[in-house]
Amino acid sequence: MGNWMNKEPPPPMVLVPPLFDFPPLAARTRMLESSYNMLFAKLALKCLFDDYFEEARHFSTRIMLKPIDDPHVDMIATVSGPLDHKPEENIVGNALFRWQRELDDPHTFMDLFVSNSDPVLRIRSSTYYPKWGFGAFGTIPLLMKKRISSEDYGVMGLRYGTGNLSFGAMLMPFAMKDELPKNAWLVSKMGRLTVGMQYEPQYGGKEDAKYKNLMNWSYAIGYGVGSGSPLSPSFNFGLELANSSVFIASFYQHVVVQRRVKNPLEEDEIVGITNYIDFGFELQTRIDDAKTANNIPESSFQVAASWQANKNFLLKGKVGPLSSSVAMAFKSWWKPSFTFSISATKDRVVGKTSYGFGIRVENLREASYQRADPNFVMLTPSKEHLAEGMVWKTGRRPMLQSDVNAGHFEGLPKELRPLGKIL
Structure with missing residues (x-):
């Protein structure tokens, strides 16, 4: 009885919510792409600029499921189309069936794609041997x-x-001699610096040696800080000369912050929550003398930012020279999870605002609260975390060193680990 009366109050806790979409779906098929097209923060920027920004006056529905009895396979089905019926626009539906050899290794897989548009039926496969570093892949x-x-x-x-x-290189078996290869790339990382080059024979006639045409070559250099885990802040800055004619400067930063919880629905011991803030900028400028169409500017830019306040709410916005967009997404972490998103796009040319809607159902990526700091200790099966010893002061952000920052990812589930040790 005395022990019950003298029971200590529960220690304060800080919630560390899972990210909305990590790892990104594009990371599952990155072995089918040139490494040049995936590095230099290009994958992160693409997710920031595109995800949840639905096409104006359109809807999209995506269902991503895998069976409980065989987690090596999964299926993704999508349906998208215009909100108002237009004869020139059809509702597009497709499905993707995927088999993956290892649950924690997405590099070896095979998938089958069916659609009511081209291609009607497509098969893709990738095999990678990490022991030797060699891989082969194909799309048919x-x-x-x-x-x-x-x-x-x-x-x-x-x-x-x-x-x-x-x-590596990508080849087209039935291409003519002057079209080989489809592309070839070389990327190297030295500390925080990454440099790369890519060859794509798009310009030049049959009688010309396309490799001598500078417009078939692209070069990039990037500087990056961070572990690659979403629980750790990261910073990436890149410069690219695409096709020797377009200069691209990009910047991406992922910030992990902790704020006090002022939610009356939370328990008294919940004192704070981790938030994720992403910011990206991209500037493109033509440096050649080629004449462009009247409606295509010689330079363009886009700026985007996102804020994940908790595990259920995400707010995004982006601004460009011709339009501005804002998107909100609400996610319920049921099994499977359910996400509803709405986006609004302001076209400054015609002065009109249009809306788009999206619905996603998924159980490919599971919700996980993970350790972001040594002070976070696993507390309950719900994977909320103990924050014993943390001192919260208004206007002051605690500076903490974590296992994640130190590069210790073995204790993290696969959803929150870096995308892999292969460049």
Whole structure:
């Protein structure tokens, strides 16, 4: 009885919510792409600029499920189309069935894609051997309404990748001699600095050696700080000369902050919560003398930011020279999870605001509260965390060193680990 009367109050806790979408779905198929197109924060910027910004006056529905009995396979089905019926626009539906060899390794897989638009039926496969660093991959459209280019008959590729080096090439088996290869890349990382180059034979006639045309070459350099885990802040800055004609400067930062909780619905011992703030900027400027169409500016930019306040609410916004957009997403972490998003786009050319809607159902990525600091100790199966010893002072942010910052990811589930040690 005395022990019950003298029971100590529960220690203060800080919630560490899961990110809305990590790892990004594009990371599951990154072994089918050139490393040059995935590094230099390009994947993070694409997610920031595109995710949840629905096309104006359109809707999209996505269902992503995997069976409980066999987690090695999953299925993604999407339906999208205009909100108002237009004869020239059709509702597009497709489905993707995927098999993955290892649950924690997305690099070896095979998927089958079906759609009511081109390609009607497509198969993709990737195999990667981390022990030797070699991998092979391919994309084969089996059924298409019309085959126009050599790429429509299939693409095959070989790659070599380690933690500091990646090179490879993609070939089209039925392409003409002057179209080989489809592209080739070489990327190297030295500390926080990453440099790369890519060759894509898009310009030049049949009689010309396309590798001598500078417009078929792209170069990039990037500086990055951070572990790659979303529980750790990161910073990336990149410069790119694309096709020797377009200069691109980009900046991306992922910030992890902790704020006090002022929610009366939370328990008294909940004193704070971790928030995630992302900011990105991209500037493109043509540096050649090529004449562009009247409606295509020689330079453009876009700025975007997102704020995840808790596990259920995400707010995003972006600004460009021709339009501005804002998006809100609400997520329930049921099994499967359910996400509803709405976006508004202001077209400054015509002075009109349009809306788009999206619905997502998913159980591919599971909700997890993870340790962000040594002071966070696993408390209950709900994976909220103990924050014993943390002192909260108004206007002062505690400076803490975590296992994540130190690069210790073994205790984290796969959803919140870095994307991999291959460059």
